[in-house]
Amino acid sequence: MNESIKAKNLTAQLQYRAAGNPPSTHPNSAISNAFPGLEMDFRNVWRRILEGIQLHEATNFVMTVDDAADPELRILETGWRLISVVDSEVMGDVTGPLIAGGPSVILPDTTFGDTKMPLEWSNALAEVLHNHAGQKVRCKFQSVTDASKVLEFDLRIRHFFEHVVSRGENVKQAVISKELAPPGELTQSLCSPWQSDYRECACFYWAATRPDYVNVEPGPNGTSIGQNWMQKDRNPNGPKVYLPDDWMDPGLVDYRDLYRDWEKSLRFVVEGVDEKPPEK
Amino acid sequence: MTTLAELRILPPFAIARLGSSAEPMDNYEMNLTTPIGWRQLADATTFVVDPQSCEIHAKKRPFVVKFRDENGKIRPVAPFLEVWARLDRSDELVPLDLNLLLKLGKEPRALKWSVVTGNIKAFRRTGDPADKVIASTGIFSDHQVKPLLGQCKNFFEQKSIPLGSVQYIKPNEEFPEVRLRFTPAAGRVYGPPLESGKPDGNLAGEVYDPTKGHWKGYKDAADPKTDDLLKMRRATNPGNVYAGDDYDDSHRQSWGYLDDECDGIVEVELEVGGSRLSAFARIAAGPPTFAPDSMPMRTVHDEIEQAMLGPNFDSDVTEKEMDEVREIVRRALETVRLMNTGQMNKPSKQRGVGMARMDFLDVNRALEPIVDPAVADSLAIRSRHERLLIALDSGSLAWFARVLREHDQVGDLSTDGRRRMPALMRGADARYLALTRRQVSKIKAAAEFILRTPAGENEK
Numbered sequence: 134m135n136e137s138i139k140a141k142n143l144t145a146q147l148q149y150r151a152a153g154n155p156p157s158t159h160p161n162s163a164i165s166n167a168f169p170g171l172e173m174d175f176r177n178v179w180r181r182i183l184e185g186i187q188l189h190e191a192t193n194f195v196m197t198v199d200d201a202a203d204p205e206l207r208i209l210e211t212g213w214r215l216i217s218v219v220d221s222e223v224m225g226d227v228t229g230p231l232i233a234g235g236p237s238v239i240l241p242d243t244t245f246g247d248t249k250m251p252l253e254w255s256n257a258l259a260e261v262l263h264n265h266a267g268q269k270v271r272c273k274f275q276s277v278t279d280a281s282k283v284l285e286f287d288l289r290i291r292h293f294f295e296h297v298v299s300r301g302e303n304v305k306q307a308v309i310s311k312e313l314a315p316p317g318e319l320t321q322s323l324c325s326p327w328q329s330d331y332r333e334c335a336c337f338y339w340a341a342t343r344p345d346y347v348n349v350e351p352g353p354n355g356t357s358i359g360q361n362w363m364q365k366d367r368n369p370n371g372p373k374v375y376l377p378d379d380w381m382d383p384g385l386v387d388y389r390d391l392y393r394d395w396e397k398s399l400r401f402v403v404e405g406v407d408e409k410p411p412e413k
Numbered sequence: 414m415t416t417l418a419e420l421r422i423l424p425p426f427a428i429a430r431l432g433s434s435a436e437p438m439d440n441y442e443m444n445l446t447t448p449i450g451w452r453q454l455a456d457a458t459t460f461v462v463d464p465q466s467c468e469i470h471a472k473k474r475p476f477v478v479k480f481r482d483e484n485g486k487i488r489p490v491a492p493f494l495e496v497w498a499r500l501d502r503s504d505e506l507v508p509l510d511l512n513l514l515l516k517l518g519k520e521p522r523a524l525k526w527s528v529v530t531g532n533i534k535a536f537r538r539t540g541d542p543a544d545k546v547i548a549s550t551g552i553f554s555d556h557q558v559k560p561l562l563g564q565c566k567n568f569f570e571q572k573s574i575p576l577g578s579v580q581y582i583k584p585n586e587e588f589p590e591v592r593l594r595f596t597p598a599a600g601r602v603y604g605p606p607l608e609s610g611k612p613d614g615n616l617a618g619e620v621y622d623p624t625k626g627h628w629k630g631y632k633d634a635a636d637p638k639t640d641d642l643l644k645m646r647r648a649t650n651p652g653n654v655y656a657g658d659d660y661d662d663s664h665r666q667s668w669g670y671l672d673d674e675c676d677g678i679v680e681v682e683l684e685v686g687g688s689r690l691s692a693f694a695r696i697a698a699g700p701p702t703f704a705p706d707s708m709p710m711r712t713v714h715d716e717i718e719q720a721m722l723g724p725n726f727d728s729d730v731t732e733k734e735m736d737e738v739r740e741i742v743r744r745a746l747e748t749v750r751l752m753n754t755g756q757m758n759k760p761s762k763q764r765g766v767g768m769a770r771m772d773f774l775d776v777n778r779a780l781e782p783i784v785d786p787a788v789a790d791s792l793a794i795r796s797r798h799e800r801l802l803i804a805l806d807s808g809s810l811a812w813f814a815r816v817l818r819e820h821d822q823v824g825d826l827s828t829d830g831r832r833r834m835p836a837l838m839r840g841a842d843a844r845y846l847a848l849t850r851r852q853v854s855k856i857k858a859a860a861e862f863i864l865r866t867p868a869g870e871n872e873k
Binding site for chain 2: 136137138139140141143144146147148149150151152153154155156157158159160161162163164165166167168169171172173175176178189190191192194196212222225226227228229230231232233234235237240241242243244245250251252253254255256257259260262263277278293294295297299300304306307308309311314315316317318319320321322323324325326327328329330333334335336337338339340341342343344345346347349351355356357359361362375377378379380388389392393395396397399400401402403404405408411
C-alpha cells in the first residue's frame, strides 16, 4: 500500500490499484465503446447529467422528467430530443454512398428516417462538462415528430465527480457522483442475461476481453489461418478453419451452452492461444 | 489529539468479475518484456482471507497464475476497497489503519459500512419499479461475510438472486489497513418457472413470479409499422438483447430471464471528533477478461479521465504522455491480433461480418468492403500495428495522428471516412469508433512533439 497520496491528485486516485487487486479490477480493463457493453454500459453515466431530466443512455431522446423538476420541463417527456448544449451540437450527419462508387449523400437511418445521428455522450459533452460543470447551461430540444418545433431551457449540468464539504471547503473527489447513477443503473441496459451478449452481438472489436480470432498462424499462402473463439471442439493443433458467426451453426457455442455452463464453453486465451479445455 | 478532515475509498471504482469457484482469483501483473510481444502474466502479492479469523494473509510466492480452480471453475475476481483518510490541516491522504484508529481513540468496529447493489435490467425494459432487483446489507461493523441478496417485489416469496457478497476484512498487525472485499456472484441465470411445470435447465433458480410482473412475455417495441414510435425510441439500443423467442421478424418475446451481474455503491462512515465523516466508492460485476494478457483500447478509465481533465491535452508532452500514447497503440495491436480483420472487412447482409453489414442495415450505405481485401488479413493488419509501435519514436506517430477519426466524423461512411482509425470497430453510438477526444488530443500532441524533437533525443 502507498504511504500517502496528495488529496488533490485525483488522477493518482483514479489510477490507484489497491493492494492485492488484479489488473482486471481497474476501469482501464473495462471496455467503454459500449453497444451495449460488457462490464457495464457506461453510457448510462450520462443519463442524469442535466438536472431535472433523464436522457436515453444511447441516444439524445428525453426519457423522463424528474418529479422534483420545474413543471415547465414536463413537456420534454412527450417526444423531445436534446440537440445542443451551450454551443455544442450533440448530433452529427451520417453520409456515404448509396451505390458503390457513388457520391456521398445524407443517409437517413432505416428505422426512424432521422437524417442526423446522436453522438455518444462522453465525447459530445466533454467540452461542456469541462467548462460548465455545476452551472446552468442553455439546452436546445427538438420535437421528434416535428423538427421545426424547438424548445430551449436552462438546465444545470451536474458535476461528474462527487463534491463534499470538508471543514467549510468544497472538495472534489475522484468518485463518480452519487446523483449520476443509483445502484443498478450502470448495468441496466446490458443483455439479460449477460451471456446473451456473447451470442447476440457482433462485438468482435472487444477482442481483448472477448477474443474473436484465436490459435492464429500463417497459412500456406501467407495469410492467416485460425479459429473462431466461439467454435466448439477446437484446439490449437486442430484444423484452422474459422467458422463465421452464425447462431444457427451447431459448430458454434449457442445460447443454451452459455446459459447452462458458460464457464466450460468460454475459454481463456493467452498469447493468442487457447487454454486447454476444462475437463470437469 | 489527531482529528480527520475527510475519508475516501480507493479505488473509487472497482470492477469484479464473475466466476463460480469458491477460490477468488490471485493477483498478477501484466509485464511488458518485448516491444511488440504479449504481456507476460506474473504472480503478484495476493491476499487470502481466512474464513474463520476474517483476517488476511499473503499467499506464498512464487505461484503459477491460474484463472480456474482444480475443478475447472472460473475464479471470481474479487477486488479490495481501502479506506484512506485526510488528517486535519493536511493535504495528503494516508491509509486508515489500526495505528491511526488508535490515535483517534477508535476501534475497527467504529467503522460503519453499508453496500447497495442492483440489477435493474428487467426494469429498464418493462418500466415497472417492482422489477428492480436490489440488494442491501444494511449497516454493519463486524467482519462476517455479508451476502448481497437481490430482492425484487415481483419474485416469489422468500426468493432472491445472490449478487455476490462483501466482507469487512479484520485488520491485524501484519495487514493493519481498513479494507472491504467485494466478491461477485457466480454468473448464473435466473427466471420464472416453465408453464409446463418441468424444470428449466437453463436456470440456477426459479425466482420470478409471472403472475406479478410482466418481464416474461415482454417485447421491445421494434417495428415502426406497428409499434408506438415513442416506445421504440425508449427501447434500449441495441434492442431485443434479452433471452426469448423471435415472436416475428421484429420482435423478441422475453423468457423473463435475469442474471446476477450488478453495480452499486459501497459506503463507509466514521464518527470522529464530533463529526460524522463518510465516503463511498462504486463497484460493478461483469464477465472475466478472457484474453487476460491484452487490454481494450478505449476504456471506462479513458472516459473518466476525460471527464476529469477535459477533452484537450494542452500541456507539455513528457515521457509520461509518450508512455500513455505507446499504451494506446499497444492496445490497438492487442485488439486487432485477436480479431479476424479479413472476415470483419467483408460486405454481407448475413451475420458473421462486421461494420460494412451494419452500415447497410442501419442506413442503407452501399455494401462494400471497408478496406482493400488484399490488405485486410489479420496478419497484415497486425504487422502494420507492430511496425507503428516499433517506429513510434521515429515519426510514424505523425501518420497515425493524421488518420485518426475525430469524434464528430463517426458518421462519415465515405470510403476514406470508414478507413480512419480505429477501423472496423463500433463505437458507443453504433457508428465507427472514435477514441476519446482526450486520447486523440494526446496522440496529436505526442506526434508534434516527436517531429519537433531532433532525432535520437526522444528514443526511450
